[in-house]
Amino acid sequence: MTESATLLILILLTSLGAAPVIFALPESAARLRTAINLTMATIKVALVGWLALEVGQGARHGLSFAILPGLEFRLQADPLAILFIALSAVLWLITTIYSVGYLERGPHRARFFGFFSLCVGATVGVALAGNLFTFLVFYELLTLATYPLVIHRGTAEALRAGRIYLIYTLAGGLVLLLGTLGLWVLAGTTDFVAGGIMADVAAAQPLAAQALFVVLILALGVKAALVPLHRWLPIAMVAPAPVSALLHAVAVVKAGAFGIIRVVFEVFGIETVRELGLTMPLAALAAVTILYGSVRAMTQDDIKKRLAYSTVSQVSYITLGVALAGPVAAVGALAHLIHQGLMKITMFMAAGNLAEALGVKRVSQMDGVGRALPGTMLAFSLAALAMIGLPPLAGFVSKWYLAQGGLAVGQDWVIPLLLGSSLLNALYFLPMLHRAWFRDAPEAEAPRPRIGWMLAAPPLVTAALVLAAGLMANAPFSPLEWTRFIVELEYRE
């Protein structure tokens, strides 16, 4: 085992390894648990930073061992993996701080943080997976690790949501298993290789290749919340705010989107997908999801539900950019993987603060909350304006690249689609901002609510990142620069 493989294992262990320790700790050992959590999360950010530097300089770390002949467990740190790991490492640290504050006096914290670590560990595995089989393993682990988080509150509603979540994702997992087997049979390997491994198969058996593609996209589409497989997502928002934040921004939804990226670019290869005539249907599916999610979001009064439908819509930007099959659009898609994560985690944490400090859970109760929680609402507003696509915020950069990417490949309909989506975003986010800042609170309220720094700071930090990702989009090591680096590699092959 080389030094580089050690690095990968260490990164995996920071979260996966922390889980058993946390499970083992008694419920009352809150300080120790927090210390372990934060130490691990900090170490992980440092390790990922180191790894990113090495990968940026051209190093390719990997590790693999055979489970069956021809079936390998394989981890590899390519730039695309770094993109996802970096997002999950940074947001894990922030969300951990937030969760500690959020669940300060709640029950079952050992269970919560244990599964929380497992969930993040699974995400790291998903990112580092070097072939579809490894991906599948961690993908399933992710499903199982998030279920206890969704039902954490133990209410009837939470249990029902958990059940629906499990049905959808396990079914998706099963289909993914089928797809993986199919890939193995057809291509003889499941490795992720830039440029894809299916070119020969597609030439020989186009129908089988098409079928396989559909199966894989359907399987991954469950977690990526592609319409009509999205239903679990708005229901799962009954989970505690930090869980929703992580689910929507990093873990589950992004694992699906990330899977789609891997399948399109590194299993099939974008050229092969285009030759199979599947880019347009995928783009159309993404377009429908974008509009549908936004339309549904407009009518939701529950803040978290509105955010959930917004996630349905926004995550499909990633799929759309991939399906447009051009390098510029791909840059937009990959950058949006990060940008959407930053924006949505900010909004969910802000929503959590509103519920915690003011008991505000509905949009119609948001009157005057800007005065009560200015920092939180500032963060929320920045994220919302970014979602609408206003510069110099992160969302603008993604939308701009998607628009340019669409035009570059002659798909001019992307422009009206983006305009429609922005309009809908404005229609369901601006009224919230209007209520928060420009309406007076219903009555003379109790003394100004206090929230601890552990709740107040994380959304501000992520909002600052939203601003930074847009304002410094062209700076080295910005998400945009990194995605340009990735796309250069993908399209060079």
Place this chain on the structure above:
Amino acid sequence: MTGLSLALVLILPGLLTVALASPALRAAAWRLVPLAPMPALALALMTAPDSAPVLRSDWLILGTELGLDSVSRLFLAFTAVLWIAAGSAARHWMRDDPRAAAFGICFLMAMTGNLGLILARDAASFYAFFALMSFSSYGLVLHERSDKARSAARLYIGFVIAGELALFAGLALTAAQAGSLLLSDLRASAPDGLAALLLLAGFGVKLGLVPLHFWLPPAHGAAPVPASAVLSGAMIKAGLFGMIATLPLGVTAFDDLGPLVMSAGLVTIFAALLLGVQQTNPKAVLGYSSVSQMGIIALGLGAGLLAPEAWPAILPALVFLAAHHALAKGALFLGVGAVAAQPDGRGRWLMLVALALPALVLAGLPATSGALGKETLKTALAAGSAVWLPWLVVALTLSGIATTLLMARHLFLLARQSPPAPQAVAPEAIALPFLGLALGAVMLPALWPWLAGSAGAPLAQAGTGPLWPVAAGLAIALGAGLDAHARRIGPAVFAAQLLAPFRAARARLTRVVAVRQRALRRLSVQVPRQIAARTLEWRLAQTAILVLIALVMALHLASEPRASVIPDSPGTSGAVTEGNL
């Protein structure tokens, strides 16, 4: 050094925004609000007309470039002046307002956006500043929270979103064609008709071109006085600036869009008049007047789109018209506040008289900036399309009548009922910025050559402009006023009122005549009586004298014989006399 000064233009308002959000620094920050645009003004005035400072950062957004050129310098100058005046008015206007901090924050953010978009030289940062300005102005329009303000704000934000979307699409299409984000490359790349149309629509919303004007008069009417001054004076010009900055004016001919914009301009000028004179809120009338004035700008823009060869001459005229409208309209809006803040009727009338100055400037009294701008534009248009020229010239001339009418309506409404002002506002605190801007509007033709350098040259050759449109406007306004008055009180009463002076004169005359008659009558009785009396006296006297004479004669005759004078009867009378004596 220049880079630092460019950055300072944005940093100062930005820092003040943050300071205003903190309760501890709020009071101090408000004091600095009028000074926030000072770096911008200094930069605009101290940059030589032909130098072009640039600040570039590849890291920011998608590669940001800020800079100044000969056109944006002028925009920056008048925009900064307006924000300074509005800022100093706002500081006092908002003194006791419970929502002053929110207003101030929105005000400063809009200022940052407005100044920033003038400096921006790439599409992303331009769009960012434009959006910052448009969205934060929502708070300005909504500020009073009345039903009127709420519906105006809703309308406003709807149009803003539509405009932003059109801009995003237009900029994305243009940038894709140009393969660059720099505005200079965008202009050079000659976007196709759709992209240009989207840009025109996006900026046309801000400019209030019919039919994209619906938001403008209510919003300008509903915002507090200092805010409507900058909305109408400064921010509306961002639409013009955006078109100049992004469209390939003077490069490509747009055979469809040019006439479209010109027609929109023609309709705008006169539709705004018809709609504006029906308003009852003085500030809404001013809003319609702004719409109408932007119609004039659109005429020039359309002509430039149609005939690129005319653009080099049109551009300085448009910039001058923009500066002229900014100062005059800013003064008019602040003037509403100045009138409202006066405690007594005398002060109000004084302010109203002062308000007539910018109103006449705007209407285009000969030799004012309004007339000079239009004359320059007419001259410039001559190089363009010959088909359109006569129509444009007629429209430009008639626009003087339209503006005069709107101004008359505005002053009339203001005189009849002055709008409310905050309790605490000191009268001179609003009057000073108002008078400053009014003075600026009056002095603009004198200042322009110094300010604009070579770009001001065509202005010097322009004629002073005709008086008759203003005079005709005034006459029509007077007639319309009388007519309205007659309708209000009914024809019979009006006829009575109309005849009242004559009646009064007659009554007076009658009275005088009666007096004279009485006097005459008295005289006619007196004189004969006098005569009679005299005559009687005379008669008595005569009789007495006759008697006396007769007596004398008789005595004389009696004394004749004793007279020695005459021999035949000597000494008679003498004898008598002697004898009697």
